[in-house]
Amino acid sequence: MAVFTSVSLDELSQWITQFDLGRARTIRGISSGIENTNFFITTDSGEYVLTVFEKLTFEQLPFYLNLMRHLADRGILVPAPIPNRDGAIINTLHGKPASIVTKLHGDCQLSPQPVHCAAVGAMLARMHLAARDFSMQQPNLRGIAWWNENAPIVMPYLSEANKQLLTTELAFQNAFAVSDTYRELQAGPIHADLFRNNVMFDGDRLTGFFDFYFAGCDTWLFDVAVTVNDWCIDLHTGRLDIARARAMLDAYHRERPFTAAEQQGWQTMLRAGALRFWLSRLYDFHLPREAEMLTPHDPAHFERILRLRIADVPPPLFDQNG
Incomplete structure:
Protein backbone atom coordinates (compact mmCIF):
# COMPACT_ATOMS: atom_id res chain seq x y z
CA MET A 1 0.00 0.00 0.00
CA ALA A 2 1.08 3.58 -0.61
CA VAL A 3 0.44 6.31 1.94
CA PHE A 4 1.96 9.46 0.53
CA THR A 5 -0.21 11.80 2.59
CA SER A 6 -1.02 11.00 6.21
CA VAL A 7 -4.42 12.07 7.53
CA SER A 8 -5.26 11.75 11.22
CA LEU A 9 -8.74 11.37 12.65
CA ASP A 10 -8.48 14.87 14.12
CA GLU A 11 -7.58 16.33 10.72
CA LEU A 12 -10.40 14.42 9.06
CA SER A 13 -12.85 15.61 11.74
CA GLN A 14 -12.12 19.23 10.94
CA TRP A 15 -12.05 18.80 7.16
CA ILE A 16 -15.28 16.80 6.88
CA THR A 17 -17.43 19.53 8.42
CA GLN A 18 -17.96 20.92 4.89
CA PHE A 19 -20.03 17.79 4.07
CA ASP A 20 -23.45 16.74 5.34
CA LEU A 21 -22.07 13.43 6.61
CA GLY A 22 -22.02 14.03 10.37
CA ARG A 23 -18.98 13.51 12.55
CA ALA A 24 -15.96 11.51 11.46
CA ARG A 25 -15.59 8.40 13.61
CA THR A 26 -12.76 6.30 12.09
CA ILE A 27 -10.15 6.46 9.34
CA ARG A 28 -8.10 3.52 8.03
CA GLY A 29 -5.64 3.25 5.15
CA ILE A 30 -6.59 0.95 2.26
CA SER A 31 -4.10 -1.81 1.47
CA SER A 32 -3.97 -1.45 -2.30
CA GLY A 33 -2.96 1.04 -4.93
CA ILE A 34 0.28 2.88 -5.63
CA GLU A 35 -0.97 6.09 -7.28
CA ASN A 36 -3.19 7.75 -4.66
CA THR A 37 -3.63 7.75 -0.90
CA ASN A 38 -6.90 6.02 0.00
CA PHE A 39 -8.73 5.62 3.29
CA PHE A 40 -11.86 3.92 4.50
CA ILE A 41 -13.71 6.41 6.69
CA THR A 42 -16.84 6.09 8.80
CA THR A 43 -19.08 8.95 9.79
CA ASP A 44 -22.41 9.31 11.51
CA GLU A 59 -7.80 20.21 -13.89
CA GLN A 60 -7.73 16.46 -14.65
CA LEU A 61 -10.03 15.21 -11.90
CA PRO A 62 -13.39 16.44 -13.21
CA PHE A 63 -13.22 13.82 -15.97
CA TYR A 64 -12.86 10.90 -13.55
CA LEU A 65 -15.31 11.99 -10.91
CA ASN A 66 -17.98 13.18 -13.34
CA LEU A 67 -17.61 9.92 -15.30
CA MET A 68 -18.29 7.99 -12.10
CA ARG A 69 -21.33 10.16 -11.41
CA HIS A 70 -22.54 9.69 -15.00
CA LEU A 71 -22.22 5.89 -14.77
CA ALA A 72 -23.85 5.70 -11.34
CA ASP A 73 -26.80 7.71 -12.62
CA ARG A 74 -27.24 5.14 -15.40
CA GLY A 75 -27.31 2.14 -13.12
CA ILE A 76 -23.70 1.02 -13.46
CA LEU A 77 -22.39 -0.21 -10.11
CA VAL A 78 -19.64 2.30 -9.32
CA PRO A 79 -18.82 4.57 -6.36
CA ALA A 80 -20.71 7.86 -6.49
CA PRO A 81 -18.83 11.08 -5.57
CA ILE A 82 -20.24 12.96 -2.58
CA PRO A 83 -20.57 16.74 -2.99
CA ASN A 84 -19.91 19.16 -0.16
CA ARG A 85 -22.49 21.74 0.84
CA ASP A 86 -21.42 23.96 -2.04
CA GLY A 87 -21.89 21.13 -4.54
CA ALA A 88 -18.17 20.55 -5.09
CA ILE A 89 -17.00 16.95 -5.56
CA ILE A 90 -13.32 17.95 -5.71
CA ASN A 91 -11.95 19.51 -2.54
CA THR A 92 -8.56 20.32 -1.03
CA LEU A 93 -6.86 18.38 1.79
CA HIS A 94 -3.25 19.07 2.78
CA GLY A 95 -2.96 21.22 -0.33
CA LYS A 96 -3.89 18.33 -2.63
CA GLN A 109 -12.45 -11.85 -5.84
CA LEU A 110 -8.77 -12.73 -6.16
CA SER A 111 -9.35 -16.33 -7.33
CA PRO A 112 -11.98 -15.80 -10.02
CA GLN A 113 -13.94 -18.57 -11.67
CA PRO A 114 -15.80 -18.40 -15.00
CA VAL A 115 -18.95 -17.14 -13.25
CA HIS A 116 -17.05 -14.12 -11.91
CA CYS A 117 -15.39 -13.45 -15.26
CA ALA A 118 -18.77 -13.56 -16.99
CA ALA A 119 -20.18 -11.00 -14.55
CA VAL A 120 -17.21 -8.69 -15.14
CA GLY A 121 -17.48 -9.04 -18.92
CA ALA A 122 -21.19 -8.21 -18.95
CA MET A 123 -20.77 -5.19 -16.66
CA LEU A 124 -17.80 -3.93 -18.67
CA ALA A 125 -19.87 -3.95 -21.85
CA ARG A 126 -22.74 -2.17 -20.12
CA MET A 127 -20.30 0.40 -18.76
CA HIS A 128 -18.91 1.11 -22.23
CA LEU A 129 -22.41 1.58 -23.64
CA ALA A 130 -23.53 3.76 -20.71
CA ALA A 131 -20.57 6.11 -21.21
CA ARG A 132 -21.21 6.75 -24.90
CA ASP A 133 -23.07 10.00 -24.16
CA PHE A 134 -20.57 11.24 -21.57
CA SER A 135 -19.69 14.72 -22.81
CA MET A 136 -16.20 15.18 -21.36
CA GLN A 137 -13.09 14.12 -23.27
CA GLN A 138 -9.70 13.07 -21.95
CA PRO A 139 -7.16 10.74 -23.57
CA ASN A 140 -5.90 7.62 -21.86
CA LEU A 141 -3.00 9.19 -19.97
CA ARG A 142 -1.20 5.83 -19.87
CA GLY A 143 -1.80 5.18 -23.56
CA ILE A 144 0.60 5.05 -26.47
CA LEU A 165 11.54 -6.69 -26.51
CA LEU A 166 10.49 -3.18 -25.51
CA THR A 167 11.89 -1.56 -28.67
CA THR A 168 10.31 -4.10 -30.99
CA GLU A 169 6.90 -4.14 -29.31
CA LEU A 170 6.68 -0.37 -29.12
CA ALA A 171 7.40 -0.13 -32.86
CA PHE A 172 4.75 -2.78 -33.53
CA GLN A 173 2.13 -0.91 -31.48
CA ASN A 174 2.97 2.44 -33.09
CA ALA A 175 2.45 0.89 -36.51
CA PHE A 176 -0.89 -0.63 -35.47
CA ALA A 177 -2.07 2.71 -34.03
CA VAL A 178 -2.01 4.28 -37.53
CA SER A 179 -3.53 1.28 -39.32
CA ASP A 180 -6.96 1.09 -40.96
CA THR A 181 -7.96 -1.66 -38.51
CA TYR A 182 -7.18 0.54 -35.51
CA ARG A 183 -9.20 3.42 -36.96
CA GLU A 184 -12.24 1.12 -37.19
CA LEU A 185 -12.14 0.13 -33.51
CA GLN A 186 -14.99 1.48 -31.40
CA ALA A 187 -13.90 3.85 -28.66
CA GLY A 188 -15.09 5.93 -25.74
CA ASN A 197 -8.57 -5.74 -6.94
CA ASN A 198 -10.74 -3.05 -8.58
CA VAL A 199 -13.97 -5.07 -8.58
CA MET A 200 -16.19 -6.06 -5.64
CA PHE A 201 -18.25 -9.23 -5.27
CA ASP A 202 -20.70 -10.45 -2.67
CA VAL A 224 -11.26 -5.71 -22.64
CA ALA A 225 -7.64 -6.76 -23.21
CA VAL A 226 -6.42 -5.24 -19.95
CA THR A 227 -9.24 -6.99 -18.10
CA VAL A 228 -8.66 -10.40 -19.71
CA ASN A 229 -4.91 -10.13 -19.04
CA ASP A 230 -5.62 -10.07 -15.31
CA TRP A 231 -8.88 -11.93 -14.71
CA CYS A 232 -8.39 -14.80 -17.14
CA ILE A 233 -4.82 -15.93 -16.52
CA ASP A 234 -2.79 -18.24 -14.34
CA LEU A 235 -0.98 -15.72 -12.14
CA HIS A 236 2.14 -17.89 -11.87
CA THR A 237 2.68 -18.37 -15.60
CA GLY A 238 0.64 -15.62 -17.26
CA ARG A 239 -1.03 -18.12 -19.57
CA LEU A 240 -4.65 -17.55 -20.52
CA ASP A 241 -7.27 -19.74 -18.85
CA ILE A 242 -9.50 -20.50 -21.81
CA ALA A 243 -12.62 -21.26 -19.74
CA ARG A 244 -12.43 -17.94 -17.92
CA ALA A 245 -11.57 -15.98 -21.07
CA ARG A 246 -14.43 -17.58 -22.97
CA ALA A 247 -16.88 -16.77 -20.16
CA MET A 248 -15.80 -13.11 -20.08
CA LEU A 249 -15.77 -12.59 -23.83
CA ASP A 250 -19.11 -14.34 -24.42
CA ALA A 251 -20.79 -12.30 -21.67
CA TYR A 252 -19.39 -9.06 -23.07
CA HIS A 253 -20.40 -10.00 -26.63
CA ARG A 254 -24.00 -10.62 -25.56
CA GLU A 255 -24.25 -7.08 -24.21
CA ARG A 256 -22.22 -5.28 -26.88
CA PRO A 257 -21.31 -7.42 -29.90
CA PHE A 258 -17.68 -7.31 -30.95
CA THR A 259 -16.94 -6.11 -34.50
CA ALA A 260 -14.90 -7.70 -37.27
CA ALA A 261 -12.20 -5.05 -36.81
CA GLU A 262 -12.01 -5.88 -33.11
CA GLN A 263 -11.62 -9.56 -33.96
CA GLN A 264 -8.77 -8.68 -36.31
CA GLY A 265 -6.99 -6.52 -33.73
CA TRP A 266 -7.56 -8.78 -30.73
CA GLN A 267 -4.10 -10.34 -30.35
CA THR A 268 -2.44 -6.98 -30.95
CA MET A 269 -4.54 -5.35 -28.26
CA LEU A 270 -3.76 -8.12 -25.75
CA ARG A 271 -0.11 -7.31 -26.43
CA ALA A 272 -0.84 -3.60 -25.93
CA GLY A 273 -2.47 -4.27 -22.56
CA ALA A 274 0.56 -6.27 -21.43
CA LEU A 275 3.00 -3.64 -22.71
CA ARG A 276 1.22 -0.84 -20.87
CA PHE A 277 1.52 -2.53 -17.48
CA TRP A 278 5.01 -3.92 -18.05
CA LEU A 279 6.21 -0.40 -18.83
CA SER A 280 4.43 1.27 -15.90
CA ARG A 281 5.72 -1.38 -13.49
CA LEU A 282 9.24 -0.96 -14.82
CA TYR A 283 8.93 2.77 -14.17
CA ASP A 284 7.58 2.33 -10.63
CA PHE A 285 10.16 -0.34 -9.80
CA HIS A 286 13.25 1.54 -11.01
CA LEU A 287 12.08 5.10 -10.28
CA PRO A 288 9.98 4.74 -7.12
CA ARG A 289 8.42 7.59 -5.18
CA GLU A 290 8.77 7.88 -1.44
CA ALA A 291 5.82 6.68 0.63
CA GLU A 292 5.17 5.36 4.11
CA ALA A 311 3.82 -16.17 -29.11
CA ASP A 312 0.35 -17.65 -28.57
CA VAL A 313 -2.81 -17.23 -30.64
CA PRO A 314 -5.59 -16.18 -28.22
CA PRO A 315 -9.15 -17.50 -28.22
CA PRO A 316 -11.28 -15.49 -30.67
CA LEU A 317 -13.51 -12.72 -29.44
CA PHE A 318 -16.51 -14.50 -30.93
CA ASP A 319 -17.39 -17.36 -33.25
CA GLN A 320 -17.60 -15.81 -36.72
CA ASN A 321 -19.53 -18.83 -37.97
CA GLY A 322 -22.04 -18.83 -35.10
Whole structure:
Protein backbone atom coordinates (compact mmCIF):
# COMPACT_ATOMS: atom_id res chain seq x y z
CA MET A 1 0.00 0.00 0.00
CA ALA A 2 1.08 3.58 -0.61
CA VAL A 3 0.44 6.31 1.94
CA PHE A 4 1.96 9.46 0.53
CA THR A 5 -0.21 11.80 2.59
CA SER A 6 -1.02 11.00 6.21
CA VAL A 7 -4.42 12.07 7.53
CA SER A 8 -5.26 11.75 11.22
CA LEU A 9 -8.74 11.37 12.65
CA ASP A 10 -8.48 14.87 14.12
CA GLU A 11 -7.58 16.33 10.72
CA LEU A 12 -10.40 14.42 9.06
CA SER A 13 -12.85 15.61 11.74
CA GLN A 14 -12.12 19.23 10.94
CA TRP A 15 -12.05 18.80 7.16
CA ILE A 16 -15.28 16.80 6.88
CA THR A 17 -17.43 19.53 8.42
CA GLN A 18 -17.96 20.92 4.89
CA PHE A 19 -20.03 17.79 4.07
CA ASP A 20 -23.45 16.74 5.34
CA LEU A 21 -22.07 13.43 6.61
CA GLY A 22 -22.02 14.03 10.37
CA ARG A 23 -18.98 13.51 12.55
CA ALA A 24 -15.96 11.51 11.46
CA ARG A 25 -15.59 8.40 13.61
CA THR A 26 -12.76 6.30 12.09
CA ILE A 27 -10.15 6.46 9.34
CA ARG A 28 -8.10 3.52 8.03
CA GLY A 29 -5.64 3.25 5.15
CA ILE A 30 -6.59 0.95 2.26
CA SER A 31 -4.10 -1.81 1.47
CA SER A 32 -3.97 -1.45 -2.30
CA GLY A 33 -2.96 1.04 -4.93
CA ILE A 34 0.28 2.88 -5.63
CA GLU A 35 -0.97 6.09 -7.28
CA ASN A 36 -3.19 7.75 -4.66
CA THR A 37 -3.63 7.75 -0.90
CA ASN A 38 -6.90 6.02 0.00
CA PHE A 39 -8.73 5.62 3.29
CA PHE A 40 -11.86 3.92 4.50
CA ILE A 41 -13.71 6.41 6.69
CA THR A 42 -16.84 6.09 8.80
CA THR A 43 -19.08 8.95 9.79
CA ASP A 44 -22.41 9.31 11.51
CA SER A 45 -24.08 8.65 8.15
CA GLY A 46 -22.14 5.56 7.04
CA GLU A 47 -19.00 4.26 5.36
CA TYR A 48 -17.13 6.05 2.56
CA VAL A 49 -13.81 6.15 0.76
CA LEU A 50 -11.57 9.21 0.99
CA THR A 51 -8.95 9.65 -1.74
CA VAL A 52 -6.11 12.15 -1.70
CA PHE A 53 -4.75 12.47 -5.24
CA GLU A 54 -0.98 12.47 -5.49
CA LYS A 55 -0.45 12.89 -9.25
CA LEU A 56 -3.76 13.90 -10.77
CA THR A 57 -4.43 17.64 -10.85
CA PHE A 58 -7.50 19.73 -10.12
CA GLU A 59 -7.80 20.21 -13.89
CA GLN A 60 -7.73 16.46 -14.65
CA LEU A 61 -10.03 15.21 -11.90
CA PRO A 62 -13.39 16.44 -13.21
CA PHE A 63 -13.22 13.82 -15.97
CA TYR A 64 -12.86 10.90 -13.55
CA LEU A 65 -15.31 11.99 -10.91
CA ASN A 66 -17.98 13.18 -13.34
CA LEU A 67 -17.61 9.92 -15.30
CA MET A 68 -18.29 7.99 -12.10
CA ARG A 69 -21.33 10.16 -11.41
CA HIS A 70 -22.54 9.69 -15.00
CA LEU A 71 -22.22 5.89 -14.77
CA ALA A 72 -23.85 5.70 -11.34
CA ASP A 73 -26.80 7.71 -12.62
CA ARG A 74 -27.24 5.14 -15.40
CA GLY A 75 -27.31 2.14 -13.12
CA ILE A 76 -23.70 1.02 -13.46
CA LEU A 77 -22.39 -0.21 -10.11
CA VAL A 78 -19.64 2.30 -9.32
CA PRO A 79 -18.82 4.57 -6.36
CA ALA A 80 -20.71 7.86 -6.49
CA PRO A 81 -18.83 11.08 -5.57
CA ILE A 82 -20.24 12.96 -2.58
CA PRO A 83 -20.57 16.74 -2.99
CA ASN A 84 -19.91 19.16 -0.16
CA ARG A 85 -22.49 21.74 0.84
CA ASP A 86 -21.42 23.96 -2.04
CA GLY A 87 -21.89 21.13 -4.54
CA ALA A 88 -18.17 20.55 -5.09
CA ILE A 89 -17.00 16.95 -5.56
CA ILE A 90 -13.32 17.95 -5.71
CA ASN A 91 -11.95 19.51 -2.54
CA THR A 92 -8.56 20.32 -1.03
CA LEU A 93 -6.86 18.38 1.79
CA HIS A 94 -3.25 19.07 2.78
CA GLY A 95 -2.96 21.22 -0.33
CA LYS A 96 -3.89 18.33 -2.63
CA PRO A 97 -7.10 17.41 -4.45
CA ALA A 98 -9.33 15.07 -2.47
CA SER A 99 -12.75 13.48 -2.81
CA ILE A 100 -15.18 11.29 -0.89
CA VAL A 101 -17.15 8.56 -2.68
CA THR A 102 -19.65 5.95 -1.58
CA LYS A 103 -18.19 2.64 -0.41
CA LEU A 104 -19.00 -0.52 -2.34
CA HIS A 105 -19.99 -3.61 -0.36
CA GLY A 106 -18.33 -6.99 -0.67
CA ASP A 107 -14.78 -8.13 -1.28
CA CYS A 108 -12.37 -8.44 -4.15
CA GLN A 109 -12.45 -11.85 -5.84
CA LEU A 110 -8.77 -12.73 -6.16
CA SER A 111 -9.35 -16.33 -7.33
CA PRO A 112 -11.98 -15.80 -10.02
CA GLN A 113 -13.94 -18.57 -11.67
CA PRO A 114 -15.80 -18.40 -15.00
CA VAL A 115 -18.95 -17.14 -13.25
CA HIS A 116 -17.05 -14.12 -11.91
CA CYS A 117 -15.39 -13.45 -15.26
CA ALA A 118 -18.77 -13.56 -16.99
CA ALA A 119 -20.18 -11.00 -14.55
CA VAL A 120 -17.21 -8.69 -15.14
CA GLY A 121 -17.48 -9.04 -18.92
CA ALA A 122 -21.19 -8.21 -18.95
CA MET A 123 -20.77 -5.19 -16.66
CA LEU A 124 -17.80 -3.93 -18.67
CA ALA A 125 -19.87 -3.95 -21.85
CA ARG A 126 -22.74 -2.17 -20.12
CA MET A 127 -20.30 0.40 -18.76
CA HIS A 128 -18.91 1.11 -22.23
CA LEU A 129 -22.41 1.58 -23.64
CA ALA A 130 -23.53 3.76 -20.71
CA ALA A 131 -20.57 6.11 -21.21
CA ARG A 132 -21.21 6.75 -24.90
CA ASP A 133 -23.07 10.00 -24.16
CA PHE A 134 -20.57 11.24 -21.57
CA SER A 135 -19.69 14.72 -22.81
CA MET A 136 -16.20 15.18 -21.36
CA GLN A 137 -13.09 14.12 -23.27
CA GLN A 138 -9.70 13.07 -21.95
CA PRO A 139 -7.16 10.74 -23.57
CA ASN A 140 -5.90 7.62 -21.86
CA LEU A 141 -3.00 9.19 -19.97
CA ARG A 142 -1.20 5.83 -19.87
CA GLY A 143 -1.80 5.18 -23.56
CA ILE A 144 0.60 5.05 -26.47
CA ALA A 145 1.87 8.63 -26.07
CA TRP A 146 2.92 7.76 -22.49
CA TRP A 147 4.59 4.55 -23.68
CA ASN A 148 6.67 6.46 -26.23
CA GLU A 149 7.63 9.11 -23.68
CA ASN A 150 8.65 6.73 -20.90
CA ALA A 151 10.22 3.79 -22.73
CA PRO A 152 13.54 5.69 -23.14
CA ILE A 153 13.52 6.49 -19.41
CA VAL A 154 13.38 2.85 -18.28
CA MET A 155 15.54 1.48 -21.11
CA PRO A 156 18.90 1.92 -19.27
CA TYR A 157 17.69 -0.39 -16.47
CA LEU A 158 16.87 -3.32 -18.78
CA SER A 159 18.77 -6.36 -19.93
CA GLU A 160 19.69 -6.52 -23.61
CA ALA A 161 16.90 -9.04 -24.23
CA ASN A 162 14.31 -6.80 -22.59
CA LYS A 163 15.59 -3.72 -24.38
CA GLN A 164 15.00 -5.58 -27.62
CA LEU A 165 11.54 -6.69 -26.51
CA LEU A 166 10.49 -3.18 -25.51
CA THR A 167 11.89 -1.56 -28.67
CA THR A 168 10.31 -4.10 -30.99
CA GLU A 169 6.90 -4.14 -29.31
CA LEU A 170 6.68 -0.37 -29.12
CA ALA A 171 7.40 -0.13 -32.86
CA PHE A 172 4.75 -2.78 -33.53
CA GLN A 173 2.13 -0.91 -31.48
CA ASN A 174 2.97 2.44 -33.09
CA ALA A 175 2.45 0.89 -36.51
CA PHE A 176 -0.89 -0.63 -35.47
CA ALA A 177 -2.07 2.71 -34.03
CA VAL A 178 -2.01 4.28 -37.53
CA SER A 179 -3.53 1.28 -39.32
CA ASP A 180 -6.96 1.09 -40.96
CA THR A 181 -7.96 -1.66 -38.51
CA TYR A 182 -7.18 0.54 -35.51
CA ARG A 183 -9.20 3.42 -36.96
CA GLU A 184 -12.24 1.12 -37.19
CA LEU A 185 -12.14 0.13 -33.51
CA GLN A 186 -14.99 1.48 -31.40
CA ALA A 187 -13.90 3.85 -28.66
CA GLY A 188 -15.09 5.93 -25.74
CA PRO A 189 -14.46 6.30 -22.01
CA ILE A 190 -12.80 3.19 -20.56
CA HIS A 191 -11.76 2.07 -17.07
CA ALA A 192 -8.24 1.07 -18.27
CA ASP A 193 -7.26 -0.64 -14.99
CA LEU A 194 -9.98 -3.20 -14.28
CA PHE A 195 -7.87 -5.68 -12.32
CA ARG A 196 -9.21 -8.17 -9.77
CA ASN A 197 -8.57 -5.74 -6.94
CA ASN A 198 -10.74 -3.05 -8.58
CA VAL A 199 -13.97 -5.07 -8.58
CA MET A 200 -16.19 -6.06 -5.64
CA PHE A 201 -18.25 -9.23 -5.27
CA ASP A 202 -20.70 -10.45 -2.67
CA GLY A 203 -20.34 -14.18 -3.23
CA ASP A 204 -20.87 -14.62 -6.98
CA ARG A 205 -22.79 -11.33 -7.30
CA LEU A 206 -20.83 -8.42 -8.71
CA THR A 207 -21.36 -5.34 -6.55
CA GLY A 208 -19.24 -2.77 -8.34
CA PHE A 209 -16.24 -1.47 -10.27
CA PHE A 210 -14.05 1.12 -8.58
CA ASP A 211 -10.75 3.06 -8.88
CA PHE A 212 -11.46 4.95 -12.10
CA TYR A 213 -8.39 7.15 -11.80
CA PHE A 214 -6.68 5.71 -14.88
CA ALA A 215 -9.84 6.13 -16.98
CA GLY A 216 -9.71 7.92 -20.29
CA CYS A 217 -10.98 7.80 -23.83
CA ASP A 218 -9.50 4.91 -25.79
CA THR A 219 -10.63 1.85 -27.68
CA TRP A 220 -13.08 -0.40 -25.89
CA LEU A 221 -10.99 -3.37 -27.05
CA PHE A 222 -8.00 -2.12 -25.06
CA ASP A 223 -10.18 -2.13 -21.93
CA VAL A 224 -11.26 -5.71 -22.64
CA ALA A 225 -7.64 -6.76 -23.21
CA VAL A 226 -6.42 -5.24 -19.95
CA THR A 227 -9.24 -6.99 -18.10
CA VAL A 228 -8.66 -10.40 -19.71
CA ASN A 229 -4.91 -10.13 -19.04
CA ASP A 230 -5.62 -10.07 -15.31
CA TRP A 231 -8.88 -11.93 -14.71
CA CYS A 232 -8.39 -14.80 -17.14
CA ILE A 233 -4.82 -15.93 -16.52
CA ASP A 234 -2.79 -18.24 -14.34
CA LEU A 235 -0.98 -15.72 -12.14
CA HIS A 236 2.14 -17.89 -11.87
CA THR A 237 2.68 -18.37 -15.60
CA GLY A 238 0.64 -15.62 -17.26
CA ARG A 239 -1.03 -18.12 -19.57
CA LEU A 240 -4.65 -17.55 -20.52
CA ASP A 241 -7.27 -19.74 -18.85
CA ILE A 242 -9.50 -20.50 -21.81
CA ALA A 243 -12.62 -21.26 -19.74
CA ARG A 244 -12.43 -17.94 -17.92
CA ALA A 245 -11.57 -15.98 -21.07
CA ARG A 246 -14.43 -17.58 -22.97
CA ALA A 247 -16.88 -16.77 -20.16
CA MET A 248 -15.80 -13.11 -20.08
CA LEU A 249 -15.77 -12.59 -23.83
CA ASP A 250 -19.11 -14.34 -24.42
CA ALA A 251 -20.79 -12.30 -21.67
CA TYR A 252 -19.39 -9.06 -23.07
CA HIS A 253 -20.40 -10.00 -26.63
CA ARG A 254 -24.00 -10.62 -25.56
CA GLU A 255 -24.25 -7.08 -24.21
CA ARG A 256 -22.22 -5.28 -26.88
CA PRO A 257 -21.31 -7.42 -29.90
CA PHE A 258 -17.68 -7.31 -30.95
CA THR A 259 -16.94 -6.11 -34.50
CA ALA A 260 -14.90 -7.70 -37.27
CA ALA A 261 -12.20 -5.05 -36.81
CA GLU A 262 -12.01 -5.88 -33.11
CA GLN A 263 -11.62 -9.56 -33.96
CA GLN A 264 -8.77 -8.68 -36.31
CA GLY A 265 -6.99 -6.52 -33.73
CA TRP A 266 -7.56 -8.78 -30.73
CA GLN A 267 -4.10 -10.34 -30.35
CA THR A 268 -2.44 -6.98 -30.95
CA MET A 269 -4.54 -5.35 -28.26
CA LEU A 270 -3.76 -8.12 -25.75
CA ARG A 271 -0.11 -7.31 -26.43
CA ALA A 272 -0.84 -3.60 -25.93
CA GLY A 273 -2.47 -4.27 -22.56
CA ALA A 274 0.56 -6.27 -21.43
CA LEU A 275 3.00 -3.64 -22.71
CA ARG A 276 1.22 -0.84 -20.87
CA PHE A 277 1.52 -2.53 -17.48
CA TRP A 278 5.01 -3.92 -18.05
CA LEU A 279 6.21 -0.40 -18.83
CA SER A 280 4.43 1.27 -15.90
CA ARG A 281 5.72 -1.38 -13.49
CA LEU A 282 9.24 -0.96 -14.82
CA TYR A 283 8.93 2.77 -14.17
CA ASP A 284 7.58 2.33 -10.63
CA PHE A 285 10.16 -0.34 -9.80
CA HIS A 286 13.25 1.54 -11.01
CA LEU A 287 12.08 5.10 -10.28
CA PRO A 288 9.98 4.74 -7.12
CA ARG A 289 8.42 7.59 -5.18
CA GLU A 290 8.77 7.88 -1.44
CA ALA A 291 5.82 6.68 0.63
CA GLU A 292 5.17 5.36 4.11
CA MET A 293 4.16 1.97 2.73
CA LEU A 294 4.97 1.13 -0.88
CA THR A 295 5.81 -2.21 -2.49
CA PRO A 296 6.15 -1.81 -6.27
CA HIS A 297 4.65 -4.59 -8.36
CA ASP A 298 7.07 -7.01 -10.04
CA PRO A 299 7.60 -5.94 -13.69
CA ALA A 300 8.55 -9.51 -14.65
CA HIS A 301 4.88 -10.56 -14.38
CA PHE A 302 3.83 -8.48 -17.37
CA GLU A 303 7.03 -9.20 -19.25
CA ARG A 304 6.00 -12.88 -19.16
CA ILE A 305 2.47 -12.01 -20.24
CA LEU A 306 3.72 -9.88 -23.14
CA ARG A 307 6.00 -12.64 -24.41
CA LEU A 308 3.13 -15.13 -24.22
CA ARG A 309 0.69 -12.83 -26.03
CA ILE A 310 3.23 -12.42 -28.83
CA ALA A 311 3.82 -16.17 -29.11
CA ASP A 312 0.35 -17.65 -28.57
CA VAL A 313 -2.81 -17.23 -30.64
CA PRO A 314 -5.59 -16.18 -28.22
CA PRO A 315 -9.15 -17.50 -28.22
CA PRO A 316 -11.28 -15.49 -30.67
CA LEU A 317 -13.51 -12.72 -29.44
CA PHE A 318 -16.51 -14.50 -30.93
CA ASP A 319 -17.39 -17.36 -33.25
CA GLN A 320 -17.60 -15.81 -36.72
CA ASN A 321 -19.53 -18.83 -37.97
CA GLY A 322 -22.04 -18.83 -35.10
